[in-house]
Amino acid sequence: xxxxxxxxxxxxxxxxxxxxxxxxxxxxxxxxxxxxxxxxxxxxxxxxxxxxxxxxxxxxxxxxxxxxxxxxxxxxxxxxxxxxxxxxxxxxxxxxxxxxxxxxxxxxxxxxxxxxxxxxxxxxxxxxxxxxxxxxxxxxxxxxxxxxxxxxxxxxxxxxxxxxxxxxxxxxxxxxxxxxxxxxxxxxxxxxxxxxxxxxxxxxxxxxxxxxxxxxxxxxxxxxxxxxxxxxxxxxxxxxxxxxxxxxxxxxxxxxxxxxxxxxxx
Amino acid sequence: xxxxxxxxxxxxxxxxxxxxxxxxxxxxxxxxxxxxxxxxxxxxxxxxxxxxxxxxxxxxxxxxxxxxxxxxxxxxxxxxxxxxxxxxxxxxxxxxxxxxxxxxxxxxxxxxxxxxxxxxxxxxxxxxxxxxxxxxxxxxxxxxxxxxxxxxxxxxxxxxxxxxxxxxxxxxxxxxxxxxxxxxxxxxxxxxxxxxxxxxxxxxxxxxxxxxxxxxxxxxxxxxxxxxxxxxxxxxxxxxxxxxxxxxxxxxxxxxxxxxxxxxxxxxxxxxxxxxxxxxx
Numbered sequence: 443x444x445x446x447x448x449x450x451x452x453x454x455x456x457x458x459x460x461x462x463x464x465x466x467x468x469x470x471x472x473x474x475x476x477x478x479x480x481x482x483x484x485x486x487x488x489x490x491x492x493x494x495x496x497x498x499x500x501x502x503x504x505x506x507x508x509x510x511x512x513x514x515x516x517x518x519x520x521x522x523x524x525x526x527x528x529x530x531x532x533x534x535x536x537x538x539x540x541x542x543x544x545x546x547x548x549x550x551x552x553x554x555x556x557x558x559x560x561x562x563x564x565x566x567x568x569x570x571x572x573x574x575x576x577x578x579x580x581x582x583x584x585x586x587x588x589x590x591x592x593x594x595x596x597x598x599x600x601x602x603x604x605x606x607x608x609x610x611x612x613x614x615x616x617x618x619x620x621x622x623x624x625x626x627x628x629x630x631x632x633x634x635x636x637x638x639x640x641x642x643x644x645x646x647x648x649x650x651x652x653x654x655x656x657x658x659x660x661x662x663x664x665x666x667x668x669x670x671x672x673x674x675x676x677x678x679x680x681x682x683x684x685x686x687x688x689x690x691x692x693x694x695x696x697x698x699x700x701x702x703x704x705x706x707x708x
Numbered sequence: 709x710x711x712x713x714x715x716x717x718x719x720x721x722x723x724x725x726x727x728x729x730x731x732x733x734x735x736x737x738x739x740x741x742x743x744x745x746x747x748x749x750x751x752x753x754x755x756x757x758x759x760x761x762x763x764x765x766x767x768x769x770x771x772x773x774x775x776x777x778x779x780x781x782x783x784x785x786x787x788x789x790x791x792x793x794x795x796x797x798x799x800x801x802x803x804x805x806x807x808x809x810x811x812x813x814x815x816x817x818x819x820x821x822x823x824x825x826x827x828x829x830x831x832x833x834x835x836x837x838x839x840x841x842x843x844x845x846x847x848x849x850x851x852x853x854x855x856x857x858x859x860x861x862x863x864x865x866x867x868x869x870x871x872x873x874x875x876x877x878x879x880x881x882x883x884x885x886x887x888x889x890x891x892x893x894x895x896x897x898x899x900x901x902x903x904x905x906x907x908x909x910x911x912x913x914x915x916x917x918x919x920x921x922x923x924x925x926x927x928x929x930x931x932x933x934x935x936x937x938x939x940x941x942x943x944x945x946x947x948x949x950x951x952x953x954x955x956x957x958x959x960x961x962x963x964x965x966x967x968x969x970x971x972x973x974x975x976x977x978x979x980x981x982x983x984x985x986x987x988x989x
Contacts, residue, residue, distance in 0.1 A: 452797035459794045460813065463870055466828035467820055469838065473831065481831055483841040523723050530720045542720075545727045552735075553927020553971070555944040556964045560734035563741050563957055568733075583730045586723065615715045640819050647929070651951070663823050667934065671831070679824030686819040694812075 467683065474676035481673065492677035501662065502678065508574060509643055509658040516581040517639035523582060524589025524634055529623065531590075532597040533605075547587045557584065558651035565652055572654025580652050581642040588641065589634035596630035597623075629696045636693035640686045735968075742961035749955050763962040768940065773966065776942040779857065779932070780925040783864035787872045787921045788914070790865075795876035796902070799883075811877065814870040825866055826930050833859060833935070855937030863931020868921040875920065879913020880906065915982040919975060926971060943967050 474493070477486035496502045527546050531539075549557070561580050565571035570579065600623075608618040624631075646660035653661060659682060666672050742759055745752045763769050798807045817825070832838045833853040840850040853859055883906055891905045907914070925931075929944035938945050943963055950960040 449797075449801050452793055452801060456794045456797055456810070459790070459869070459873065460810075462865070463814065463817055465832065466825035466866060467817065469832055470824050470828040473828070480834075480836065481838075482834075482836055483838050523726055526719045527723045530716075530723075534716060534720070536720075542724065545732065546723055549727075549731055551923060551975070553923065553944070553967065555927055555929055555947055556738075556967060557734070559947055559951055559957070559960055559964050560738035561730070562951070563961070564730075564734035564737040567737060579730050583727065586726075644819065644821050646821075646823060660821060660823060663821065663827075667823060667827050675824060675827050679821055679827070682824070683820050686821075687816070690816070690819045 470676045471680045474680040492673045496677050505657045505659045505662040512577045513639040513642040515578045516642040517635045519582040520585040520638040521589045521634045523586040527590045528593040549584050554647040558648040562651040574656045576652040577649045580648045585638035585641050592634045593630045596627050632696040633693045636689045640689040738961050744958045759958045759962045771940050772946050783925040784918050784922045787868050788918050791872040791876050798877045799880035814874050817870045860932045860936030863935040864925040868924050872917045872921050875917035879910040883909045912982040915978050919978045
């Protein structure tokens with residue numbers, strides 16, 4: 443009896459935690475359809491005014507275009523880098539493998555604001571700052587570890603004899619890579635693409651520092667928020683939320699669906 | 709297996725070159741930059757301790773330092789404590805299915821804009837915001853929650869709590885169930901089982917969760933700026949102000965290096981603590 447009531451108490455507790463975590467997300471969606479400039483309870487009337495405003499704003503479209511270019515390029519670059527690293531780690535043992543892996547996996551543990559300053563300074567020094575591709579380079583460094591982790595997990599599931607079997611049958615290493623390893627990793631590769639795109643799409647600190655005048659969506663939001671209370675932020679946020687969620691759900695569909703099945707290639 | 713050929717190098721080299729150029733390079737350059745000079749708004753490469761002397765002798769820098777350290781530590785303590793009962797429930801008392809769903813739901817916030825969530829809190833916590841409107845109905849308030857440390861902590865928790873719950877859940881779920889069974893068979897009360905068996909077995913994971921919480925809070929500028937009012941500024945805000953308005957990149961670099969040294973020290977100590985062999989009593 444006592445155990446049961448404790449379990450119920452914990453259940454309600456968990457619900458409270460979820461309320462805290464999701465309150466800002468839910469309210470942001472609600473406020474985006476709310477007519478008041480400074481939303482509170484009771485709510486004002488329903489409106490799509492803020493959406494109309496952002497869709498009519500050329501600055502928002504410009505930022506959306508930049509964000510799209512950045513996250514698409516970042517996800518491809520980061521996934522290639524992540525794949526190479528994951529495969530190296532899976533296939534080879536070599537000297538300095540520890541430092542090698544540390545070099546790859548460390549970036550997410552350094553606060554973004556520090557990376558932002560460091561990259562701004564270094565990129566100015568070597569002459570690659572203030573461009574759209576400055577953000578792409580920076581984001582690929584920050585997101586490659588996630589791509590590497592996902593693909594490495596997939597490689598854990600491969601039958602270690604599969605590759606040698608292909609070699610014995612006369613396939614070169616390159617051909618084995620093309621016809622055995624890559625097809626086997628395909629779900630993880632897609633998953634990594636979506637995940638790194640989603641991270642890049644939301645990142646603002648580094649993008650703000652290195653982008654110069656090329657604003658991405660989160661950087662635009664940062665600037666709007668700095669000015670004053672502006673419900674356009676909620677509209678942009680809600681819009682972006684659904685894009686990110688689509689990417690994440692696609693990543694899950696590709697990855698989690700296959701992670702539990704030890705499928706052979708194809 | 710480790711013979712070096714074109715094939716092996718193709719997979720190994722790209723990331724090494726990329727990370728040295730665009731990860732290690734920036735960090736090392738930033739450290740070097742903290743010794744540069746600024747004259748007439750131009751940075752001159754030098755090796756002088758001027759920036760260090762200037763920053764370390766300023767009271768406001770140390771005010772910011774201790775404030776940031778204190779707030780991040782407080783956020784870590786609160787997040788770890790708040791998360792534990794939830795993680796405990798998910799690890800031991802919930803169905804497999806519920807646990808999987810809960811973790812999936814807790815991942816969602818990472819893919820929503822933290823900025824937008826903070827802005828949402830700003831509106832919720834404001835003097836005439838949602839919370840004050842709600843408690844006003846029962847005759848309480850209004851309370852000032854924005855531009856206070858409370859606001860900053862709410863922001864930090866928004867950023868860190870989902871991650872802490874996930875990491876704690878994973879580490880608790882990995883505790884050997886036989887150990888718990890044995891403790892109960894030997895007459896341990898539930899509390900004692902948690903204190904003497906579960907927490908020590910999951911120690912490494914719990915500490916790593918706290919460490920991540922600390923790193924994220926320590927480096928965040930959004931919560932202290934928008935919800936905390938930034939008076940005095942935290943170190944990340946100091947970096948932004950010094951970089952963006954003052955053109956004083958070298959001084960910002962000093963602050964950044966201070967932050968990194970602090971973080972490395974704390975990370976090192978935590979990892980030591982997490983993986984230290986338990987002394988038998």
